């Protein structure tokens with residue numbers, strides 16, 4: 001997993017829970033990297049799982065909610081650092097449809113070792129989209145947050161329902177996204 005995800009995650013934790021919490025979760029997670037992440041490095045996905053687990057334990061908040069809120073905040077960073085992806089798609093649904101066909105393809109050019117999920121649009125109408133996320137990394141809640149945060153970039157309100165499906169290889173989450 002790219003270092004950028006880790007550096008952003010630790011910034012999110014610092015902002016919300018303070019720098020002591022950042023130090024605590026790094027210490028308690030006994031990370032192979034020691035927690036010294038650089039945005040260009042690549043680290044094991046297991047380190048993210050450990051950090052999120054430690055944060056959930058220390059804050060007594062469900063890990064899914066923490067990861068969702070992190071995804072929501074991460075969309076602000078994406079909007080700042082990759083504004084063209086948002087500009088190119090005129091609205092939220094076009095943007096979400098472009099993750100698979102465009103955004104993550106460009107991401108792979110920038111970071112050839114990036115490990116990316118798949119997003120398949122199963123249904124789409126003016127006010128509703130059904131999106132299937134599949135990844136062995138099981139980060140459906142990160143996607144939920146990114147969807148909510150992306151909606152904010154387009155100034156639209158959405159309701160997002162998640163359905164977690166177990167499939168043999170990876171894990172899938174089906175999102176039903178409705179414009180409010």
Ligand code: HEM
Nearest residue numbers: 001002078082085107114115116117135137139143146147
């Ligand atoms: C400007 C928009 C976006 C950019 C630049 C971007 C970039 C990235 C990058 C750099 C990674 C890390 C890959 C790695 O660590 O190896 C990633 C992973 C991921 N992205 Fe995106 N992304 C964007 C939009 C989205 C959106 C809108 C969603 C969800 C709806 C999404 C869902 C994910 C998920 C869930 C992962 C974690 C890896 C996995 O699940 O397998 N991304 N993306």
